Amino acid sequence: MNINSLFELFKTKAEAINAEVYRFATKREALGFIIDICNKEGISDKPYSYALWANCPFLKDLDKEEISKRLPGLKYEVTKPLAAHAKIGISQMDWAIANTGTLVSDSTQIEQRLVSTLPEIHVAVVQTSQLVPDLASLLSQIKPDRASFIALITGPSRTADIERILTIGVHGPERLVIVFVDEN
Amino acid sequence: MKTKEFKQSIDKALKNANMAGALGRFSEAYVISRAKAFEGIDFEELRTRIAEIKSYATEHLSELAEEFKKNAEAKGAKVFRTEDPEKVKEYILKLAQERGVKKIVKSKSMASEEIHLNPYLKNAGIEVNETDLGEWIIQLAGQKPSHMVLPAIHLKKEEVAEIFSKEVNERLSSDIPRLVKVARNELRSKFLQADMGITGANIAVAETGSIVIIENEGNARLVTSLPKIHVALIGLEKLVPHFSNISPILTALPKSATGQMFTSYVSIISGQIPNTDGSMKELHIILMDNKRTAMANDPIFKEALQCIRCASCLNVCPVFRLVGGHVFGDVYTGGIGTILTAWFDELKKSEEIQGLCIQCGRCKEVCPGKIDIPELIVELRRRLAKEKGLSFTQKAIFSVVNNRRLFHSILRKASSLQKPFSKEGFIRHLPMFLKELTDFRSLPAIADVPFRDRFKEIRQPKTTKKAAFYAGCLIDFAYPEMAEAVVKILNRAGIGIIFPDEQTCCGAPARYSGAFDVAANNAIDNIKALLKEEVDYVISACPTCTAALKYEFITTLKSQGKLEIILDAKRLAEKTFDLSSLLKKLIDGDKLRFNSRFEPLKITYHDSCHLKRTLHVFKEPRELLQKSGCIIIEMFESDVCCGMGGSYSLKFPEVSKPILQRKLKNIKDTGVDTVVMDCPGCVMQIRGGFDKEHSSIKVKHIAQILLESI
Numbered sequence: 001m002n003i004n005s006l007f008e009l010f011k012t013k014a015e016a017i018n019a020e021v022y023r024f025a026t027k028r029e030a031l032g033f034i035i036d037i038c039n040k041e042g043i044s045d046k047p048y049s050y051a052l053w054a055n056c057p058f059l060k061d062l063d064k065e066e067i068s069k070r071l072p073g074l075k076y077e078v079t080k081p082l083a084a085h086a087k088i089g090i091s092q093m094d095w096a097i098a099n100t101g102t103l104v105s106d107s108t109q110i111e112q113r114l115v116s117t118l119p120e121i122h123v124a125v126v127q128t129s130q131l132v133p134d135l136a137s138l139l140s141q142i143k144p145d146r147a148s149f150i151a152l153i154t155g156p157s158r159t160a161d162i163e164r165i166l167t168i169g170v171h172g173p174e175r176l177v178i179v180f181v182d183e184n
Numbered sequence: 185m186k187t188k189e190f191k192q193s194i195d196k197a198l199k200n201a202n203m204a205g206a207l208g209r210f211s212e213a214y215v216i217s218r219a220k221a222f223e224g225i226d227f228e229e230l231r232t233r234i235a236e237i238k239s240y241a242t243e244h245l246s247e248l249a250e251e252f253k254k255n256a257e258a259k260g261a262k263v264f265r266t267e268d269p270e271k272v273k274e275y276i277l278k279l280a281q282e283r284g285v286k287k288i289v290k291s292k293s294m295a296s297e298e299i300h301l302n303p304y305l306k307n308a309g310i311e312v313n314e315t316d317l318g319e320w321i322i323q324l325a326g327q328k329p330s331h332m333v334l335p336a337i338h339l340k341k342e343e344v345a346e347i348f349s350k351e352v353n354e355r356l357s358s359d360i361p362r363l364v365k366v367a368r369n370e371l372r373s374k375f376l377q378a379d380m381g382i383t384g385a386n387i388a389v390a391e392t393g394s395i396v397i398i399e400n401e402g403n404a405r406l407v408t409s410l411p412k413i414h415v416a417l418i419g420l421e422k423l424v425p426h427f428s429n430i431s432p433i434l435t436a437l438p439k440s441a442t443g444q445m446f447t448s449y450v451s452i453i454s455g456q457i458p459n460t461d462g463s464m465k466e467l468h469i470i471l472m473d474n475k476r477t478a479m480a481n482d483p484i485f486k487e488a489l490q491c492i493r494c495a496s497c498l499n500v501c502p503v504f505r506l507v508g509g510h511v512f513g514d515v516y517t518g519g520i521g522t523i524l525t526a527w528f529d530e531l532k533k534s535e536e537i538q539g540l541c542i543q544c545g546r547c548k549e550v551c552p553g554k555i556d557i558p559e560l561i562v563e564l565r566r567r568l569a570k571e572k573g574l575s576f577t578q579k580a581i582f583s584v585v586n587n588r589r590l591f592h593s594i595l596r597k598a599s600s601l602q603k604p605f606s607k608e609g610f611i612r613h614l615p616m617f618l619k620e621l622t623d624f625r626s627l628p629a630i631a632d633v634p635f636r637d638r639f640k641e642i643r644q645p646k647t648t649k650k651a652a653f654y655a656g657c658l659i660d661f662a663y664p665e666m667a668e669a670v671v672k673i674l675n676r677a678g679i680g681i682i683f684p685d686e687q688t689c690c691g692a693p694a695r696y697s698g699a700f701d702v703a704a705n706n707a708i709d710n711i712k713a714l715l716k717e718e719v720d721y722v723i724s725a726c727p728t729c730t731a732a733l734k735y736e737f738i739t740t741l742k743s744q745g746k747l748e749i750i751l752d753a754k755r756l757a758e759k760t761f762d763l764s765s766l767l768k769k770l771i772d773g774d775k776l777r778f779n780s781r782f783e784p785l786k787i788t789y790h791d792s793c794h795l796k797r798t799l800h801v802f803k804e805p806r807e808l809l810q811k812s813g814c815i816i817i818e819m820f821e822s823d824v825c826c827g828m829g830g831s832y833s834l835k836f837p838e839v840s841k842p843i844l845q846r847k848l849k850n851i852k853d854t855g856v857d858t859v860v861m862d863c864p865g866c867v868m869q870i871r872g873g874f875d876k877e878h879s880s881i882k883v884k885h886i887a888q889i890l891l892e893s894i
Contacts, residue, residue: 013445080410080460084376100446110458113409117402136431144392144427144454148259149408152450157402159364160442161318161334163341164210167364170317171371172402172449 006098006131007180014101014178017155018168021101023128023180030181031062034123035070037177038088041121043073047085051119052078054111056092058125058181078111089115089173093126093153095141096180099134102154103178106147116153122173124153128180190511190536197507198838203330203338204506210337211505212821217443218496218550225435227552233432235554238490241423242480248390248423249471256393256469259455263393265420267473269299275470276301276382276415277308283413283466285310285379289371291397291404292316293384294332294493295417295472297515298528301382312382313374315403317367324351330509332495332517333441338508371403381407385418386437386492388471392427394454395469398437398447405449412459413466420476421489433492436552440494479527484563488523490553495520497547497557502825502843503540512537519547519557526564531571538564540839542832543696544825545797565698566743574699581693582702588688588709592636595661599630606630610875621834624841625872628662635664639683642671647680651721652714654760656729657689658864666864669887670725670763676894677767677776679721686713690732693831695740704744707737711752722760725887727795727863728830730762735798762795763887764804764862771811778893781813787889788854789816790847790870791823792863805862805886812893814860819850828869844873851881858882860889 001009011021024030043051051074053059059076068074075082083089091112095104103124107113116122132138142150157172168174197203241248253263264275280288288310290296302312302323314323318335322328324347329335336344345358348366356366383404387396395416397404408414424433430452438444456464480486498504498518509517514533516524519541526534541561548556574582584591605611606629614622621627635655651674659667671681691706710733714722724730737753761769770776789806796802802823806816827833827843847870851859857880861867864885871883 017445017448080376084372102446108457110409110460110462113405114460117405117409135434136428139428139431144389144394144452145259148453148455148457150452150454151405152446152452154446154448154450156448158400158448159317160400161316161321161336162339162344162360162363163206164213164334164337165341165360167361170364170368170401170403171315171375171406 001098001133003128003131006133007128009098010096010101010131013099014155017101018158019101019155019176019178021178021180024182026183027058027062027181030125030179031067033179034090035067037123038071038074041087043071043088045072048087049073050075050082050086051088051090052083052086052115053090054078054115056125058092078114080114083114083118086115086119088121088123089119090123090125091115093124093130095130095132095138096126097135097138098131100154102152104138104142105151105153106149107151108148113149113151116151117172120169120173121175121177123177123179125179125181127184128182129184187536193511193513194507194838197511198842200338200508202340203508206337207505207508210334211499214443214499218439221439221443221445230432230436231552231554234436234492234552235490237424237429237432238492238553239487241425242421242486242489244425245420245423245477245480248425249420251390252388252393252423252471254393255391256455259393260464261393261455261467261469263469263471265471265473267477269472269474272299272417272470272472273301273304277305279413279415279468280305280310280380281308283379285413287311287313287374287378288380288382289313289315289375289378289407289411290382291384291399291407292319293382293417294515295384295419296382297329298474299472301417313371315371315375315407316399317364317401320367320371321347324348328510329515330517331498332493332509332521338510375406375410378411380413380415381411382415382417383407385416385422387424387430387433388418388422389427389430390423390425392454394427394452396430396434397451397453398434398449400448402449405451408451408453410460412463413468415468415470417470417472420471420473421491437492437494440496440550440552475527485523485527485560487555488520488527488560490555491520492553494552496550496552500546500550502544502546502827503542503839506839506842507540511540519561520555523557523560523564531564531567534564535568535572538568539835542825542827542829544793544829546824549797562696562698565696566700567698569698574697578697578699582697582699585689585694586702586705588686591689595630595657596634599632602629610872612875620837623837624876625844625869626875627872628868630661631664633664635660635667636683636685638664638668639671642668644680645675647678649679650719651679651681651723652717652719653681653683654687654710654714654722654724654729654733655683656724656726656864658868659725663864663867663885666725666885666887669885669891670723673767673776673887673891673894674723677770682717682719684713684716688713690729691740692728692732692736695732695736696830700740700744703736703740704746707740707753708746708749711737711749711756714756715752719759721766722756723763723766724760725763725862725885726865727762727792727799728865730760731794731798733757733760762799762801762862764795764808765799765801767808767890768804771808778812778890781893785814785858785889786817786856787814787858787860788819788851788856789822790819790826790851790859790861790866792861792866793825795862796823808890809860809886812890814889817854817856819854821846821850826866826869828865830865833869844869848873848877858884858889860884860886862886
């Protein structure tokens with residue numbers, strides 16, 4: 001399967017379980033989109049309105065201060081108290097599994113876990129080239145010796161524990177926004 | 185015999201409309217979503233792989249545990265392995281006390297429930313909060329989970345609102361999203377304040393020392409990330425050798441558990457990880473044995489360790505969806521739960537609950553660990569019978585069945601004794617303590633002349649092919665007309681019939697009750713009788729008897745050490761056919777042809793348990809019926825048990841009745857006036873049910889319908 005069909009498969013599977021999936025050719029476009037989401041969600045420098053962006057390769061060549069200026073509530077410092085008061089968490093994922101619509105991250109660093117567990121919205125950036133067809137091919141690539149906490153995320157947090165009614169957003173994020181970026 | 189308490193708990197469960205409604209709806213939706221989730225996947229291949237991985241692990245439990253310990257400890261974890269549940273509790277409490285732990289958050293762990301960890305820690309003054317929504321509801325309500333995967337399925341949203349209202353001191357409405365929000369807010373502070381997190385694990389990988397935790401809510405991610413200490417309590421059976429083994433288990437588990445493609449979260453933790461303050465997390469992994477090694481050493485029950493705890497056996501069980509989990513009296517419920525309780529607790533604990541299994545075999549079809557749950561339950565019965573003896577009634581009955589002459593003479597006498605109660609071939613009311621038996625369905629009257637006597641009057645043509653007819657008790661003594669139909673059809677196909685007089689009960693009732701010695705004697709009598717004269721086929725029109733002749737004689741005799749007769753048993757098995765399979769063979773070979781009907785007959789077909797799931801025959805009868813001019817209108821859940829289950833309907837009439845009623849409804853919903861099946865036992869149950877309802881729906885054995893087109 002080529003990368004476009006992998007992406008299409010991923011999108012179908014992930015959207016079926018309430019994730020939001022977008023794809024951009026350039027980092028600039030992806031960044032613009034993320035800033036838009038933050039603005040729409042009213043991100044500001046007040047508790048419960050922060051957006052936390054965990055350190056990641058995507059941020060490397062970007063002017064972090066410049067982004068902060070455009071988004072006063074955005075923080076690059078990720079701590080437990082800040083994450084507990086954040087509305088949006090942003091992080092980069094390491095792989096994506098097409099046939100289940102799953103994101104995979106080496107979440108050994110606590111920052112990766114905090115931004116993807118505590119906030120209401122998790123914005124997950126992932127390089128399109130990191131798509132793999134299925135779980136078996138993923139497991140053959142990852143090494144638990146190097147990654148102590150491998151997180152597989154498939155859609156937002158969900159439960160059906162009351163009367164079997166599907167309800168989104170129990171303990172984890174109630175929205176999962178997935179942003180694929182083609183540019184390396 | 186059922187104790188009064190057990191009977192009361194069943195009655196209570198059956199009266200709980202919430203639970204029956206919720207479980208019933210779920211069981212229907214589950215079948216559809218499960219099938220969809222497995223679309224495009226070769227389930228047999230997948231579960232064969234899982235069974236291979238798990239059975240390898242079962243054979244090497246101790247080595248894998250040592251390898252796991254070495255590899256996890258190399259990554260900074262502390263691994264504690266113990267046989268004793270008490271030591272598990274002591275370890276966790278000591279750790280908590282040494283580290284000054286006041287508050288613990290837990291994600292779902294069956295192993296912790298198995299050893300009743302929560303009350304133990306609470307007694308020591310430690311606050312323990314379950315964080316899985318269902319488990320938290322149950323904890324607040326002070327109840328027990330009613331389902332292994334869906335612990336609070338028996339509660340209605342109004343009850344949950346009531347429970348939460350008390351907890352947050354606020355009058356809450358029963359709006360589910362709002363209730364979920366309340367749980368999120370309430371538990372959030374508990375996550376943030378907890379000093380220790382306790383989880384279970386779904387898989388433990390020996391070669392990497394990794395543990396795998398599967399969940400939907402995100403609570404396990406918080407439990408493993410926020411507190412500074414993580415304790416993972418894992419049953420030894422969760423061990424697998426290789427990292428790549430995660431894939432098949434992870435592929436099957438969510439699909440089997442809830443019909444989901446995948447769960448929202450999977451966490452693979454390999455050694456220590458950083459805490460929120462930058463320190464490294466203390467990771468304690470407890471490998472709990474609690475009789476798992478003993479189980480692994482048992483040549484028969486080791487198979488149960490292939491369980492991946494998906495609870496699909498509960499989800500498809502026609503009994504479970506009526507009674508729920510509470511009647512099982514322990515944390516592990518349903519079919520597999522009965523087996524686990526017998527081991528993790530004690531054999532005696534399964535004495536009553538094992539009776540709930542109706543032996544329909546539906547669980548065996550969906551088990552991703554390829555466990556033959558019904559057969560393991562029969563084995564429990566065998567051991568219970570051996571250890572505790574059978575009840576007085578069972579003993580009395582089987583001592584009769586064990587003696588063919590006595591058994592048959594009693595059946596003949598019953599035919600005249602029943603006279604005051606029988607009318608038009610039915611017994612509709614029985615007095616006193618037998619009342620319950622005819623409460624929901626009429627029983628067939630015992631025939632005036634059994635088939636064994638009638639057969640002597642049927643002249644057999646001279647043919648080159650010969651078949652021995654095995655009638656089985658029900659056809660012989662209650663439904664001789666079915667046998668007559670079979671004989672006529674086979675004669676038409678050029679097959680002469682002999683009826684070996686020394687044939688007797690197939691032993692199924694004894695076997696399913698655990699009386700293997702009686703079943704073995706029945707098997708020996710029948711093998712001798714049926715092989716006495718050289719024939720081409722042995723034919724039975726009862727799938728339960730066919731299954732006995734074809735498979736169970738061999739296993740029963742093996743287990744009783746009667747090896748000298750195994751070869752004969754195999755010879756008999758090779759010749760034995762169920763009616764539909766043989767007729768299909770004859771039609772295909774152009775030995776038999778149907779005349780077309782004047783007008784097509786609209787019918788619906790009921791799949792009998794042993795025919796569909798032991799003999800794997802379900803296409804054949806449909807093809808025969810269609811070729812004979814029937815139009816089949818399929819009913820909903822055509823292959824779900826009718827509630828007969830041999831003597832089950834006598835032991836648990838209160839459970840048999842609602843199962844039958846569902847079946848009757850599904851038949852009526854098709855709008856046709858004839859229902860056809862291959863099993864005389866199902867005919868007895870379903871015909872008796874319709875008779876009670878004064879319904880005009882005709883209930884026919886397939887031989888009787890096919891005969892009309894010969």
